[in-house]
Amino acid sequence: DSGVTQTPKHLITATGQRVTLRCSPRSGDLSVYWYQQSLDQGLQFLIQYYNGEERAKGNILERFSAQQFPDLHSELNLSSLELGDSALYFCASSVGGNSQETQYFGPGTRLLVL
């Protein structure tokens, strides 16, 4: 158990819908990272937040957005869902956000868009 929690574990929804994925980092960690794992794209970095502020951005679609709240939990919002958005979404956390820190991954949320 990494100490990072993600809810829900599984999500099934229809095209065009909007969903919210939630992540709680390890106690004391200020940085949260979101990754997407799909069969065709592999594991891709989406976005990083540090203490409520966006720190780094990857190949995140405009239909996707994220935020980190004062209690440090983070939410990833996916809207106008398409079949291709079906994937495993991971949240990871680290103490600060410096490159030498290890990122600890949550168990992931499996999203299926029908």
Place this chain on the structure above:
Amino acid sequence: AQTVTQSQPEMSVQEAETVTLSCTYDTSESDYYLFWYKQPPSRQMILVIRQEAYKQQNATENRFSVNFQKAAKSFSLKISDSQLGDAAMYFCAYRSANAGGTSYGKLTFGQGTILTVHP
């Protein structure tokens, strides 16, 4: 942009034997970090080992060790005395140490290598 390549989609090993997983990467940076993550069937991503590019000494963690060749941009993982619990997908990952970059925080992953351990 940095890229990470794992050229072995699948590997297999007999229990108690040794296996080496390959990884190469492309970067113009001189300071960075390299990682191996394990993803068992549960899908949890578990850190196996990490290497700092500025360190010449290869990292080791119990039965896991790396062969880091900076000039060749190669970072292989050796698993000794393989166990059934080592069966998983293994990912090589790169992270920049450049604090000024817009992608500073991200891990760049390879495509993964599925390791099967035979009893």
